[in-house]
Amino acid sequence: MKGIVLSLVGIFWGQKEPKNMIDGYLLFNKKEISESSELSELLSLNQKKIIEKLIQTGEKDWVADQEELVELLKLEPTFNVRYARTNELVPLRNAFFNYVKQIPELSDERQLFRTIKEFAIANVTHQLKKRVDQRDIFIAQSIKSIDDINTILNTIYARISEWYSLHFPELVELARDNEQYIKMVAKLSTTPRSELPEEDIKLLGVKREELIIEAAKNSLGGDMDPQDLAPIKELASFGVEIIKTKERLEKYIDECMTDVAPNVQCLVGSLLGARLISLSGSLLNLAKSPASTIQVLGAEKALFRHIKTGEDPPKHGVIFQSAYIHSSKKHQRGKIARLLASKLAIAARVDYFTGEFIGDNLKAEVEKKIEKIRKESPTPSIRQMEQRKKQKKRKQKGKYKKNFDKDRKRRKRRKNKKNKGSKKE
Amino acid sequence: MTVKQTYIEGVYQLTVEGKQRIATVNINPGISVYNEKLITIESKEYRIWDPFRSKFAAAFLSGLKQLPQISNNKILYLGVSTGTTSSHFSDIVGNGIIYGVEFSHRVMREFVKLSKQRQNLIPILGDARKPEEYAAYIFGADVLYQDVAQPDQSMIFGRNAEMFLRHGGKGVLMVKSQSVDVSMEPEEVFNKEASVLEDTFGLKILEMKSIHSFEKKHAAIITQKV
Numbered sequence: 001m002k003g004i005v006l007s008l009v010g011i012f013w014g015q016k017e018p019k020n021m022i023d024g025y026l027l028f029n030k031k032e033i034s035e036s037s038e039l040s041e042l043l044s045l046n047q048k049k050i051i052e053k054l055i056q057t058g059e060k061d062w063v064a065d066q067e068e069l070v071e072l073l074k075l076e077p078t079f080n081v082r083y084a085r086t087n088e089l090v091p092l093r094n095a096f097f098n099y100v101k102q103i104p105e106l107s108d109e110r111q112l113f114r115t116i117k118e119f120a121i122a123n124v125t126h127q128l129k130k131r132v133d134q135r136d137i138f139i140a141q142s143i144k145s146i147d148d149i150n151t152i153l154n155t156i157y158a159r160i161s162e163w164y165s166l167h168f169p170e171l172v173e174l175a176r177d178n179e180q181y182i183k184m185v186a187k188l189s190t191t192p193r194s195e196l197p198e199e200d201i202k203l204l205g206v207k208r209e210e211l212i213i214e215a216a217k218n219s220l221g222g223d224m225d226p227q228d229l230a231p232i233k234e235l236a237s238f239g240v241e242i243i244k245t246k247e248r249l250e251k252y253i254d255e256c257m258t259d260v261a262p263n264v265q266c267l268v269g270s271l272l273g274a275r276l277i278s279l280s281g282s283l284l285n286l287a288k289s290p291a292s293t294i295q296v297l298g299a300e301k302a303l304f305r306h307i308k309t310g311e312d313p314p315k316h317g318v319i320f321q322s323a324y325i326h327s328s329k330k331h332q333r334g335k336i337a338r339l340l341a342s343k344l345a346i347a348a349r350v351d352y353f354t355g356e357f358i359g360d361n362l363k364a365e366v367e368k369k370i371e372k373i374r375k376e377s378p379t380p381s382i383r384q385m386e387q388r389k390k391q392k393k394r395k396q397k398g399k400y401k402k403n404f405d406k407d408r409k410r411r412k413r414r415k416n417k418k419n420k421g422s423k424k425e
Numbered sequence: 426m427t428v429k430q431t432y433i434e435g436v437y438q439l440t441v442e443g444k445q446r447i448a449t450v451n452i453n454p455g456i457s458v459y460n461e462k463l464i465t466i467e468s469k470e471y472r473i474w475d476p477f478r479s480k481f482a483a484a485f486l487s488g489l490k491q492l493p494q495i496s497n498n499k500i501l502y503l504g505v506s507t508g509t510t511s512s513h514f515s516d517i518v519g520n521g522i523i524y525g526v527e528f529s530h531r532v533m534r535e536f537v538k539l540s541k542q543r544q545n546l547i548p549i550l551g552d553a554r555k556p557e558e559y560a561a562y563i564f565g566a567d568v569l570y571q572d573v574a575q576p577d578q579s580m581i582f583g584r585n586a587e588m589f590l591r592h593g594g595k596g597v598l599m600v601k602s603q604s605v606d607v608s609m610e611p612e613e614v615f616n617k618e619a620s621v622l623e624d625t626f627g628l629k630i631l632e633m634k635s636i637h638s639f640e641k642k643h644a645a646i647i648t649q650k651v
Binding site: 066117 | 522533534540541544545547549550557558560561562564565588592607
């Protein structure tokens with residue numbers, strides 16, 4: 001039985017314990033090394049040569065620890081190949097490090113390093129390019145951009161509302177939200193409000209046209225010339241463009257989610273699904289996460305506070321945004337969050353590994369179980385009511401630090417309970 | 426302005442405007458890698474080594490006396506990131522080589538750019554938990570340096586030391602206590618990691634010290650493979 005080691009410049013084999021001596025090798029062609037970007041590529045170029053030379057040694061039992069090498073050796077039916085146990089080939093590899101210095105073709109260390117580096121750069125470049133083929137990272141970038149845009153939008157809204165309110169303060173209350181206000185200002189700030197034709201206001205398409213017309217006539221705001229209204233219109237138009245960009249991004253996320261993670265999308269929608277992917281880093285990371293992690297993704301501050309101080313753990317992270325949770329009664333949310341997270345874990349795994357669509361089934365299961373939860377606990381249990389009382393009390397007293405000393409015993413008890421398994425008393 | 430060689434060849438102690446700094450001689454004069462200050466003294470350009478950006482510098486300035494020589498050695502650097510610390514290793518290493526292993530694609534993109542400017546940096550995109558996957562690139566290491574912030578840091582360090590570090594070679598492990606266990610005291614974590622290195626991997630602990638002046642809850646453990 002011989003151990004065999006793969007390096008960029010060639011293959012080396014020899015006796016394992018106790019001798020640990022290299023007794024044969026095959027070098028790769030320099031041209032082939034510089035033209036390959038992956039180990040498997042380099043090996044398949046030399047496949048025939050390698051197997052022939054190894055057969056010549058007369059040895060049939062081979063041990064290797066590198067996957068590409070094992071796969072290659074298995075192709076030869078007369079060989080008996082197995083994976084090395086942990087550290088089984090370490091001494092042989094050490095012998096290889098020393099052996100290389102004796103080989104004339106490899107004696108120039110600077111040349112050797114140059115060869116390794118060339119291949120390494122080709123390999124890394126190749127791997128980086130491959131990664132971009134997976135669209136889940138684009139989803140993460142898009143949802144982060146939407147958060148960036150919202151921050152910018154809030155800032156612009158604050159500025160515009162302050163500025164335009166010098167002229168027409170009543171409009172702020174009459175808008176449904178930030179975005180609608182910005183859109184209205186962009187349209188209305190072309191003319192001073194006293195000259196606003198009623199048709200223009202009707203064109204806004206908002207439901208409070210009457211109120212706006214009234215307010216425009218009797219406003220407490222000062223007069224402003226079109227010249228002074230112009231910069232406000234500039235700013236508001238810019239805001240409208242940003243809103244359009246955000247809407248296009250949301251559409252893009254929607255399309256990507258349908259392509260990349262349709263099951264997750266079916267359960268919690270495109271935006272929340274994208275947020276989950278972004279928080280865990282990639283769809284693969286989300287698929288690897290246990291349901292308990294998915295349940296609290298986004299609530300890291302509360303989670304680590306719980307770990308450090310023994311306070312109650314968070315019941316939900318960003319999945320709170322799902323209507324299943326935020327529209328439910330407070331005492332049911334914990335159970336629903338746990339349930340939803342476990343189905344999300346399944347959804348993410350199917351999305352990454354098989355691409356089947358089982359979203360409808362998962363959604364039906366979730367809804368059925370939520371019905372059950374709602375039926376079985378329409379009112380909080382006694383324990384839940386006591387928890388609520390404690391939380392209210394703690395919040396009433398201000399920061400939890402005030403109760404720190406009182407909670408010390410409780411924290412210590414919880415910590416000891418946790419460490420019981422691992423600590424030696 | 427004075428220049429003094431420290432116990433590590435290639436690392437100099439400069440006294441600039443009354444302040445003590447450490448620095449390396451720039452092999453790419455005129456180019457700053459991470460916005461560090463460049464100072465020319467007697468026609469040699471030095472790059473100031475920032476201990477708040479590089480943990481090796483932090484370890485040196487925290488008084489660790491057993492840090493390994495870098496010059497003319499083969500360095501296996503796990504967790505090379507964008508290349509802040511390894512750029513200084515690259516200034517010093519001379520005829521040696523630095524194998525930079527990093528797991529993150531985004532960060533490796535930056536490191537590849539750096540490695541194209543400096544001959545002695547080799548970029549390896551791989552998982553330090555599976556040394557077999559990049560073993561083909563490594564031709565033995567004289568020094569192992571690790572800064573990965575993972576819960577199984579000591580296992581990663583031990584396995585790589587076993588596979589690649591030569592006998593008598595030094596290994597430096599930068600430990601972030603929060604990566605291992607956020608609820609344990611840092612001292613406890615450092616001792617636990619050190620005992621794993623000793624008991625599971627048979628590495629000799631030469632020196633262990635906290636670098637809290639520069640990086641809270643971090644320590645450097647210097648080991649040697651017998």
